[in-house]
Amino acid sequence: MKRLVVIVAAAALAALGGCMEVQQTATPQKQGKYQGKPDTAPWTNAPLAYGDAKWSKGDQAGWENQIKQRNVVQNEYKRIYQ
Amino acid sequence: MARMKFLCDAERCIECNGCVTACKNENEVPWGVNRRRVVTINDGVIGAEKSISVACMHCSDAPCMAVCPVDCFYRTDDGVVLHDKDLCIGCGYCFYACPFGAPQFPQAGAFGLRGKMDKCTFCAGGPEADRSDAEFKKYGRNRLSEGKLPACAEMCSTKALLGGDGDVIADIYRERVTRRGKGPEVWGWGTAYGPGKPGAAPQAGGKS
Numbered sequence: 001m002k003r004l005v006v007i008v009a010a011a012a013l014a015a016l017g018g019c020m021e022v023q024q025t026a027t028p029q030k031q032g033k034y035q036g037k038p039d040t041a042p043w044t045n046a047p048l049a050y051g052d053a054k055w056s057k058g059d060q061a062g063w064e065n066q067i068k069q070r071n072v073v074q075n076e077y078k079r080i081y082q
Numbered sequence: 083m084a085r086m087k088f089l090c091d092a093e094r095c096i097e098c099n100g101c102v103t104a105c106k107n108e109n110e111v112p113w114g115v116n117r118r119r120v121v122t123i124n125d126g127v128i129g130a131e132k133s134i135s136v137a138c139m140h141c142s143d144a145p146c147m148a149v150c151p152v153d154c155f156y157r158t159d160d161g162v163v164l165h166d167k168d169l170c171i172g173c174g175y176c177f178y179a180c181p182f183g184a185p186q187f188p189q190a191g192a193f194g195l196r197g198k199m200d201k202c203t204f205c206a207g208g209p210e211a212d213r214s215d216a217e218f219k220k221y222g223r224n225r226l227s228e229g230k231l232p233a234c235a236e237m238c239s240t241k242a243l244l245g246g247d248g249d250v251i252a253d254i255y256r257e258r259v260t261r262r263g264k265g266p267e268v269w270g271w272g273t274a275y276g277p278g279k280p281g282a283a284p285q286a287g288g289k290s
Contacts, residue, residue, distance in 0.1 A: 034153055045228075
């Protein structure tokens, strides 16, 4: 009798095992937070070997300065008259 | 911190579609996907025709980011809205939410298959190793990491389309409009830029 109870209990546990909720995502999802792969900032790269860009790898201020210099080329008043 | 923005001057845009072509070429965008397009109103009406180049505006409070069910969008430190194509499920919610129609979906096959969303990246690539083949294939070229600005803006023949640091392009546009002989009478000028002169320091407590 005792043996039968143990077998029934084990079978019930095994059957219920299929009902548990399994995590479906690789990492727990937080609603409203970016879930994808991390990205690196553009200034973490060194400038190309060719070209006139000048900033050192990881230098955010230098990269921003480069972008601003590049921006000024779009201003034809400065580009032509100065 | 630079905040990347686009600004299109409707007085200068001549609907040449050079920006569209530059974008397609630079990022090898597939057939049927237009990350950038030129919209024209009053087409053919003399003196009333205006064109403007539209793409993702990289909103500060982006609706696409708010509605995405898998949270695949993120905003970079320099204000560019990007997304992870590995997470995107192609549901199209972002397309319905975007007021500019920026999200595009490649369609191929006989059954109207809708692929993963594709949009303007401000030529900033995506969440793959910078300048890698994987990044180029999924998101296009990463010009920002090369110290360059988006190809569409740099290619624009009339410089109608400005792209880059929001403060700098606002200065360029302000100087341009002032030289045209316009000022406070321009619609929204005072609201957008205040009564100051080009290059002047912003008012205390004012936002740039």
